Amino acid sequence: MTEHPLGVSRPALTVADLPEPEEVFGVARLGPKELLKFAVGPSLIALGISIGSGEWLLGPQAVGQYGFVGVGWVILVSAVLQTFYNVECSRYVVATGEVPVVGWGRVPPGYLLWVPLSVFVVIFAFIAGGWASAAGQGVYALVHGAVPPAGAGEPKLWAIALLVLVFLITASARRISRALELANWILVGSILVALLLIDLFVVPFGQWWEAIRGFVTPAAPPAGITATQLGALAGFTALASGLNWYVMGHYRDKGYGMGHRAGYISGLRGERRELLASGVTFPEDARNTALWKRWYRLLMLDMWGVFFVGAILGMLLPTILMARAVELSGRRPTQADVPTFVAGVLRAEYGPAMFYVALVLGVLILFSTQLGIFEAMVRVATDAAHATSPRLRALIEGDPRRFYYPFMIVLLVVIGVIMYQALPVSLVQWSANMSNLGALIYPFLLMYLNSRLPRPARPRWWHYAILVLNFLFFGFFFVNFIADFVGDPLVTF
Known part of the structure; x- marks a missing residue:
């Protein structure tokens, strides 16, 4: 068999042998x-996005105002459910070489509904900046x-x-995913080590x-x-609950499984690489099963171990630091001052050096998130357009970079305009609840594809049960958010 039909409205997957990991990564063992x-x-890359708004803004704000009990279990359950969900999204990518936004087009009624809707949901959720x-x-x-x-304009310019720095990082890359990996090795490593050292110095054992x-x-x-x-x-x-799939396409560009056969998006400095418009899967024989x-x-290993x-750790370390800052200052953070609250308290208690260390950490944490999110919005739109539009492929001569970089510039301008309209934490809360919307939709699309x-x-079978739990847990919060937004919440605390 040379083809594997899957779903509707998209070409059948071609069939080829899975590559060996040593072949993909160029090692003997x-x-x-x-x-x-x-x-x-x-x-x-996912972790660089993860250690960001939830960990430096929303988690510390919630803990700073209400304490750990009654809040912490929500964090743990969310992390467990999302990691299972990430594995299931990535399963499809590794098995087919197709990124999720393209795979959704195989679910009835077809790509004309699911692909543009998915691009819109991702951009709508994250464009707030x-x-x-x-x-x-x-x-x-x-x-x-x-x-x-309050109301200063200079922070918006920064x-x-x-x-613009995100644009320059991707533009200078040979292989965009690899550049993001290297950037996050530095960012995530520095963030976690520095937070651990500060917490060991500042936070008493009782708060740990x-x-x-x-x-x-x-x-x-x-x-x-x-x-x-x-x-x-x-x-x-x-990460982003029901919308986590928007980052899992990096397994294709890394070359995991059939991603090695599908190609990747290269940077401006890299050689032009073919990116298949439709995926590839493997035959059901003993060698490919192994x-x-x-x-x-x-x-x-990548998902659970890293x-x-x-x-x-990314949620624990900033939240206990915030709890300590609240205890030291006798104040609680507000939406307006939560990005710099810890730095201000540490300066009052330990001097200007700690003030600047905390500020640098905050900037690195939030920048690592925006780096991944900004690039991912561009990537999702590029993959969707390239896979579903033969006319666009002809226009860009099969080189997705010709869409990727102009679209990134347009998106940069739009985000710049939106950022002037609201407080940062308000923007992030909106994005987070929009992410929960995805949990009402994508677990079921994923079940269709993976089956x-x-x-x-x-x-x-139990993987499907966990996907249903994602739907119930995150979907509940989205429905309650909408009810709260238009009138009275379904549940109050």
């Missing part, structure tokens, strides 16, 4: 050193030695400058224990917290 150097990567806006506040404070006054206890203690949400706040925390703990198991183990552990993969790649 895939040992621990090679795993770290070559196989780990897409999870770092709250991460760059909040990071701009941190840059302003670094430059002037003081938090910006935010736009950070978006209180935080850990809060993560594993089932308790009703604290009185006074709103459905929007709790839903935003659930949505942006780890290779699939190897690729799946690599995926599990992403999940990093996401939990039609070659048999060795299909999920077990």
Whole structure:
């Protein structure tokens, strides 16, 4: 069999053998050193986005105002459910070489509904630019030695400058995904090490224990917290709940499984590479089954060993620092000052050096998020347009870079305009609750697709049950957010 029909309205998947991991990564043997150097990567890009708005803005704000108990379990459940969801999204990518936004087009009634809708949902959810806006506040404070006054325009200019920096990073790359991996090795590594050292110096053991206890203690949400706040925390703990799929396409560009056969988006400095408009899958024989198991183990290692552990640390370390800052200052953060609240408290207690260290950390955290999100919006639109429009492929002569970079510039201008309209934390809360909208839709699309993969790649029954739990958990918060937005919430605390 040379074709594997899957779904509707898209060409059948061609069939070829899975590559060996050693072939993809160019090594004789895939040992621990090679795993770290070559196989780990897409999870770092996801983690760079993860350790951001939920961890530096929404989580600390919620903990700073309400404490850990009743909030922490939401963080843990969200992280576990999202990691399972990420694995299922990536399963499809590794088995077919198709990114999710293209795969959705195979679900009835077809690509004319699901592909444009999915591009719209991702851009609508993330175009607010709250991460760059909040990071701009941190840059302003670094430059002037003081938090910006209410309504200051200069932080917005710094935010736009950070978006331009994202453009320059991708433009200077040979292979965009690899450039993002390297950037996040530096950013995520620096963030986690620095946060750990600061927390060990500043936070007493009792607050460490209180935080850990809060993560594993089932308790009703604290009185006074709103459905929007709790839903935003659930949505942006780890990554972006139902919209996590928008980052999992990096497994294709990394060359995982059939992604090696499908191609990738190269940077301006890289050679032009063919990117297939439709995916490839593997035959159901003993050799390919064994290779699939190897690729799946690599995926599990990348997601659970790197992403999940990093996401939990990324939420724990900033939130206990915020809790300590609240205790030291006797004040609680507000939407307006949460991006620079910790830095201001640390300056009062420990001097200007800690002020600047905290500001640099905040800027790095929020910039790593905006780096991944900004690039991912461009990537999702590029993959969707390239895969579904033969006319566009002819216009750009099969080179997706000719769409990718002009679209990035347009998006940069639009985000720059939107950032002037609201406070950064308000923008991020809106985006987080829009992410929960995805949980009402995409788990079911994913079940449809993954149930039609070659048999060795299909999920077990309990994987479907966990996808339903994603729908129930995150979907509840979205429905409550909409009810709160238009009138009265379904549930109050």
